[in-house]
Amino acid sequence: MASTTNLAAGMPPDLVVRGKRVVTPEGERAAAIHVRGGVIEAVGRLEDVPAGAAVHDAGELVVMPGIVDTHVHINEPGRTEWEGFSTGTRAAAAGGVTTLVEMPLNSIPATTTAAAYREKHAAAAGKLWVDAGFWGGVVPGNTAELRTLWDAGVFGFKCFLVPSGVEEFGFVGEAELRAALPELVKMGAPLLAHAELPGPIDAAAKKIANTGDVAKRYRTWLASRPREAENEAIALLGKLAREYGARVHVVHVSSSDALTALRETKAEKVGVTVETCPHYLTFAAEEISDAATEFKCAPPIREAENRDKLWQGLRDGTIDFIVTDHSPCPPAMKLQEEGDFMRAWGGIASLELSLPSVWTEAHRRGYAVPRVAAWMSEGPARLAGLGHRKGAIAAGRDADFVIWDPDATFRVEQERLHQRHKLTPYAGRELRGVVETTFLRGRRIFDRGEFSASPIGQVLERGAV
Numbered sequence: 001m002a003s004t005t006n007l008a009a010g011m012p013p014d015l016v017v018r019g020k021r022v023v024t025p026e027g028e029r030a031a032a033i034h035v036r037g038g039v040i041e042a043v044g045r046l047e048d049v050p051a052g053a054a055v056h057d058a059g060e061l062v063v064m065p066g067i068v069d070t071h072v073h074i075n076e077p078g079r080t081e082w083e084g085f086s087t088g089t090r091a092a093a094a095g096g097v098t099t100l101v102e103m104p105l106n107s108i109p110a111t112t113t114a115a116a117y118r119e120k121h122a123a124a125a126g127k128l129w130v131d132a133g134f135w136g137g138v139v140p141g142n143t144a145e146l147r148t149l150w151d152a153g154v155f156g157f158k159c160f161l162v163p164s165g166v167e168e169f170g171f172v173g174e175a176e177l178r179a180a181l182p183e184l185v186k187m188g189a190p191l192l193a194h195a196e197l198p199g200p201i202d203a204a205a206k207k208i209a210n211t212g213d214v215a216k217r218y219r220t221w222l223a224s225r226p227r228e229a230e231n232e233a234i235a236l237l238g239k240l241a242r243e244y245g246a247r248v249h250v251v252h253v254s255s256s257d258a259l260t261a262l263r264e265t266k267a268e269k270v271g272v273t274v275e276t277c278p279h280y281l282t283f284a285a286e287e288i289s290d291a292a293t294e295f296k297c298a299p300p301i302r303e304a305e306n307r308d309k310l311w312q313g314l315r316d317g318t319i320d321f322i323v324t325d326h327s328p329c330p331p332a333m334k335l336q337e338e339g340d341f342m343r344a345w346g347g348i349a350s351l352e353l354s355l356p357s358v359w360t361e362a363h364r365r366g367y368a369v370p371r372v373a374a375w376m377s378e379g380p381a382r383l384a385g386l387g388h389r390k391g392a393i394a395a396g397r398d399a400d401f402v403i404w405d406p407d408a409t410f411r412v413e414q415e416r417l418h419q420r421h422k423l424t425p426y427a428g429r430e431l432r433g434v435v436e437t438t439f440l441r442g443r444r445i446f447d448r449g450e451f452s453a454s455p456i457g458q459v460l461e462r463g464a465v
């Protein structure tokens, strides 16, 4: 991997990015990354800089593979007023995210047919500041579409086991999953599942007297989405993954109670993978003020004790990686004045803040930078089948880098974020880790607050990458 034998001969590379702290799959070291045609040609010693090559010297800053975020809601076409390819991917570039894979719901149409996929593709063209691919959806009645969606270029399929929040994207139960999974197994496609079941949520609703100020209290929202809903859904998914030999990925796990079952399932070599999100690793239910609906998401942010167990799940590999579930909406839908948790739109916007939010907490808990790269770049790239191109600084991969200062801190000023709507629960928070420069396929797309002249991101299609 670190071979330097081919570096001396021939033309100089287009670009050398070098620094004292380059994060490679073998760990962090001083290195010079040679880039040709947007791809990493070699990772050599720090002093291997051929005459005539353009050099970006990162000095003492960390040079990490660009972040890969496989859980992003862009909502275009159809709900572009919520977010959009232009604003969403600018936020990504500013946050060091160089690849995202977009969720099939909240846009209209939802990406549940090949025709809708083509609309999505057309809507993204010319607007991408980073590379982006798409997930398809498994919804009631679209089993016959799955193969054409897969052939069209989606990287896998998302489903909900509870109502999704939008009517165009219906939820599925065990019967629909039993219809879809054999198709997905034939393709080798992963199923990404929002893992909450309706039963425990319906039961919880009966116990909540939704009167007076009750809906303003965070603990009401928390009680309405009990851990059992997640635990039971994850048990069902494990069972089906085992039975069909399917690849099943649990998105945004929040209930730490489910980790024991996940640990056991994974130990049996069943094809289950797991993600969690920065907000579950950062915030705690006890600290969320009444009416602070910017913290609303599903499954909910749980107690501090639960958060510590999620970190333990990352430490021991039960949780494979961290992605944002960036899901903004117009601020009015958050009902900030009423502060009604039960009626406000659920979703947390954090795409631009994912690296500093995770690093702040990871650093506090004693983790080193390479672990963060494994959680935020390598792991998500593997889920999408992009591991041969994205997620690592190694020869043959795309020259996607985030160059950042792990010791600098900043206070989140939400007006300075690049997402369309600025509301975020991180507002005012002091975070550690400042993104300085982002490279996409060897080109500098973001540098200390400035973007490149035009968006150079590409639509990534399975089969073509």
Ligand SMILES: [Zn+2]
Pocket (backbone or CB within 6 Å): 071, 073, 103, 325, 327
């Ligand atoms: Zn989501």
